[in-house]
Amino acid sequence: MIRVTREIHEAPTAVRERIARVGGLNRFGEPNFRVAWGGSRLGWIGGRWTDRDANGNTIRESVELRYVPKYLPLDRWHIERWTPPEKYGAPENWYAQTVETEDGIRVPALGPYPSRGEYEHCFTLEDADGEFIPLTPAACDWIVRAIEWSRRQPPAASRAAIDARESRREREWDRAADDIMDDASSAPITT
Amino acid sequence: MAQMQNAQSVALQLEKVRDKLPLLYERDDILLTMIQQRGDVERVSSRNMRLPLQIRPGGKAGLANMDGGDLGRGSGTVYDVAQVSPIFFRHAVEITKLVEYASNAPEKAVENAAKREVKNAMAQFRSFLDKVIQTNGNGVLGTISSIASNTFTMAKPPGSMLVYYNQTIQVYDPTLTTNRGSCNVTAVDPFGSTITVDSVPAGTSANDVIVHDGLTGAQPVSLFGILYHQSNATTGTWLNLNRATYPVELATPRVNGNNSALTPGSVRLAINKVRKALGSNQVNKLIAYTSLEQEHQWEQLGVTISQIIKEGAGGRASDLDLLFTGEKSMAGVPIKSSINANQSRVDFLDLSHWGRAVMQDIDFYDVGGQTVFPIYGASGGLASAYIFYFVTGFQVWNEVPRSGAYIDNLAIPSGY
Numbered sequence: 299m300i301r302v303t304r305e306i307h308e309a310p311t312a313v314r315e316r317i318a319r320v321g322g323l324n325r326f327g328e329p330n331f332r333v334a335w336g337g338s339r340l341g342w343i344g345g346r347w348t349d350r351d352a353n354g355n356t357i358r359e360s361v362e363l364r365y366v367p368k369y370l371p372l373d374r375w376h377i378e379r380w381t382p383p384e385k386y387g388a389p390e391n392w393y394a395q396t397v398e399t400e401d402g403i404r405v406p407a408l409g410p411y412p413s414r415g416e417y418e419h420c421f422t423l424e425d426a427d428g429e430f431i432p433l434t435p436a437a438c439d440w441i442v443r444a445i446e447w448s449r450r451q452p453p454a455a456s457r458a459a460i461d462a463r464e465s466r467r468e469r470e471w472d473r474a475a476d477d478i479m480d481d482a483s484s485a486p487i488t489t
Numbered sequence: 490m491a492q493m494q495n496a497q498s499v500a501l502q503l504e505k506v507r508d509k510l511p512l513l514y515e516r517d518d519i520l521l522t523m524i525q526q527r528g529d530v531e532r533v534s535s536r537n538m539r540l541p542l543q544i545r546p547g548g549k550a551g552l553a554n555m556d557g558g559d560l561g562r563g564s565g566t567v568y569d570v571a572q573v574s575p576i577f578f579r580h581a582v583e584i585t586k587l588v589e590y591a592s593n594a595p596e597k598a599v600e601n602a603a604k605r606e607v608k609n610a611m612a613q614f615r616s617f618l619d620k621v622i623q624t625n626g627n628g629v630l631g632t633i634s635s636i637a638s639n640t641f642t643m644a645k646p647p648g649s650m651l652v653y654y655n656q657t658i659q660v661y662d663p664t665l666t667t668n669r670g671s672c673n674v675t676a677v678d679p680f681g682s683t684i685t686v687d688s689v690p691a692g693t694s695a696n697d698v699i700v701h702d703g704l705t706g707a708q709p710v711s712l713f714g715i716l717y718h719q720s721n722a723t724t725g726t727w728l729n730l731n732r733a734t735y736p737v738e739l740a741t742p743r744v745n746g747n748n749s750a751l752t753p754g755s756v757r758l759a760i761n762k763v764r765k766a767l768g769s770n771q772v773n774k775l776i777a778y779t780s781l782e783q784e785h786q787w788e789q790l791g792v793t794i795s796q797i798i799k800e801g802a803g804g805r806a807s808d809l810d811l812l813f814t815g816e817k818s819m820a821g822v823p824i825k826s827s828i829n830a831n832q833s834r835v836d837f838l839d840l841s842h843w844g845r846a847v848m849q850d851i852d853f854y855d856v857g858g859q860t861v862f863p864i865y866g867a868s869g870g871l872a873s874a875y876i877f878y879f880v881t882g883f884q885v886w887n888e889v890p891r892s893g894a895y896i897d898n899l900a901i902p903s904g905y
Contacts, residue, residue: 341757343765345761345762347765348765350768354767356546369821370773370821371773376821379791381790381792385752385790386754387754395754396758408754408757408758416753418792418820419818419820420792420793420794421793421818444794444798445791445792447795447798448788448791448797448798451797453789453902454904456789456795456796456797457785457904460784460785461781462800463799463800466800471612472608472612475612479509479604479607
């Protein structure tokens with residue numbers, strides 16, 4: 299019996315080239331942005347693994363480094379951005395922070411130090427209900443341009459936007475509450 | 490009764506908004522509502538609600554020698570019972586008749602003060618409960634780092650974020666043994682992390698803690714909040730279970746931020762801890778619950794679409810919203826941020842494992858159908874004012890502490 303354990307895909311060359319053109323190249327000549335299929339994008343995770351059956355019961359535990367899908371859901375396209383190695387600190391700090399010791403075994407929980415940087419998750423292509431949407435170059439373009447634009451904005455602008463959102467939420471609740479109260483009583487509550 | 494009294498008529502009219510209270514109470518961006526919407530709600534009596542937990546696996550597996558070998562002995566699953574019992578909260582609102590008379594018609598005021606007060610009180614009560622749910626189950630809203638006259642400078646986190654103007658608070662010693670007394674908050678400065686009170690209780694000193702009103706005795710118990718359920722402590726109790734008995738099973742995986750800024754690495758470390766504990770594909774329901782400060786810090790890493798686009802782009806984001814959820818995420822986990830969240834933490838929560846044991850949903854306090862009560866003057870006669878209360882009784886539980894993870898001790902971005 300053949301059992302499909304994980305569906306894998308690669309982004310079409312045309313999409314990859316378009317994203318590389320829009321997002322530019324990093325210091326190693328690799329694209330700043332790329333698209334990865336959830337089931338194809340693997341990463342190192344080390345430590346004590348608890349494997350469970352379909353009912354959640356523990357079937358085994360092991361201390362090891364596994365090369366497993368980095369992002370969930372597995373059946374979606376994910377847009378990643380390259381992050382330079384200096385963002386991960388010095389190698390010794392990386393190992394100091396990420397090495398876990400289980401049963402006397404030392405395991406780097408995130409694998410080896412990313413000396414050439416690492417691609418990090420930016421965006422999952424899903425519709426408003428969280429359902430799958432196909433990979434479209436236009437959507438990828440939009441997201442890449444938006445993230446690049448975001449990176450150039452001063453921190454104060456980002457903070458102001460978050461504050462503005464909170465104010466908007468307050469106003470929206472206030473308006474909704476007024477509607478509820480008006481609906482509850484057309485006459486004044488007290489007379 | 491010969492004469493209809495004001496209190497009776499007000500009670501009748503407040504009934505009109507009674508069934509609308511839950512709607513006023515809900516707001517999808519506060520933790521309490523998220524738990525309400527995504528977690529279980531169990532109706533309970535005043536007796537403890539029992540949560541049976543399958544804590545440790547049973548059975549002994551291994552290689553067997555079927556040629557007369559010893560198959561060994563077995564073992565069984567370890568179960569235990571967590572327990573929660575609801576606690577009650579109240580919010581009291583007083584209005585004078587003059588306020589009512591001055592605003593009960595469109596030609597007198599733009600808005601009816603009594604109606605507005607119901608709305609404001611509900612917002613304030615909900616906000617109070619959301620602040621309490623950020624805490625450690627003991628009602629501690631902050632720690633005093635220094636005192637100058639009637640002003641407390643509060644240690645950050647949480648600073649003064651969990652306190653509001655005119656709130657009655659109590660001061661306890663750092664061990665939560667001695668209640669030094671209560672006072673009223675006359676000013677709150679969230680940026681300066683200070684609160685000013687009307688009178689400092691005798692004996693108050695640095696490192697004392699402040700708790701909300703109504704708590705009594707040593708080691709008070711309040712809502713079991715984020716800091717209670719998301720902890721890797723191996724001592725103390727958790728829902729009546731001794732943490733020391735199950736030091737691994739009851740501990741939530743933790744990543745120490747070491748007073749450094751949030752990085753993709755620490756986020757992945759935290760999420761991966763959940764994957765390792767529950768299975769590599771079991772993080773679909775996680776949310777990253779954090780403060781506005783850490784949300785801002787995450788934006789600074791440049792791996793997400795900024796809030797600027799959604800807020801200030803004049804509808805440029807609308808096409809994105811039509812196609813996508815538009816949610817910001819941390820390594821694929823949706824971010825839910827709150828002004829009340831701890832400024833130095835990111836909590837990864839699977840709220841499908843959280844719930845509320847509810848004895849009384851939020852409602853007006855009701856005595857024989859009456860929900861508004863007169864205030865009495867010094868003479869014993871009626872005062873020209875009335876009072877009503879919101880009440881609710883519940884407690885928060887989490888059936889799988891290992892279903893989440895957290896990063897703590899993160900540096901708070903400058904400017905906050």
